[in-house]
Amino acid sequence: MYTKSPKNLFGHTLVETGRQIKMYNLKMFADNNFEITPEQFLILSILDDNSNLHQMQLCELLFKDRSNMARLIGVLEKKGLVIKQQSVDKRLVNKIQITEKGKKLKNLIVPLIKESRNKILNEITDDELTFCIEILKKIQNNLI
Numbered sequence: 001m002y003t004k005s006p007k008n009l010f011g012h013t014l015v016e017t018g019r020q021i022k023m024y025n026l027k028m029f030a031d032n033n034f035e036i037t038p039e040q041f042l043i044l045s046i047l048d049d050n051s052n053l054h055q056m057q058l059c060e061l062l063f064k065d066r067s068n069m070a071r072l073i074g075v076l077e078k079k080g081l082v083i084k085q086q087s088v089d090k091r092l093v094n095k096i097q098i099t100e101k102g103k104k105l106k107n108l109i110v111p112l113i114k115e116s117r118n119k120i121l122n123e124i125t126d127d128e129l130t131f132c133i134e135i136l137k138k139i140q141n142n143l144i
Contacts (some may be wrong), residue, residue: 001083002037021120026115034109040076044106047082047098054093 025038036044046061047053059069073096076082081102084094098106121129
């Protein structure tokens with residue numbers, strides 16, 4: 001029989017919390033008429049911090065498969081927010097770079113992301129957050 005023990009509620013609560021955060025951020029992006037999604041913003045943010053990453057590096061950083069990442073990059077490229085540059089050694093590896101237009105859009109969105117994070121973490125202390133992160137890391141280690 002299913003009981004409301006913490007072990008039984010954990011998975012559902014974690015998934016539901018992630019879904020609610022995703023929906024909140026999607027609404028925020030839509031309400032502000034941004035031409036990208038929060039997921040695409042994350043790519044711009046990573047590229048702005050780490051120039052010249054290739055697609056597989058982005059896949060690893062964002063836990064995405066190659067085809068999904070190719071689609072995301074393609075959308076950003078069509079909007080003029082990123083460009084693909086063939087690597088110097090002429091291999092079939094393209095480096096992905098954020099454009100000036102992409103940097104401007106990313107910088108426009110950053111304050112709203114900070115506002116969103118503040119709302120999401122309202123009334124949660126640094127100690128509580130640190131404890132939560134430690135628990136999640138223990139769970140990750142249990143899965144290795």
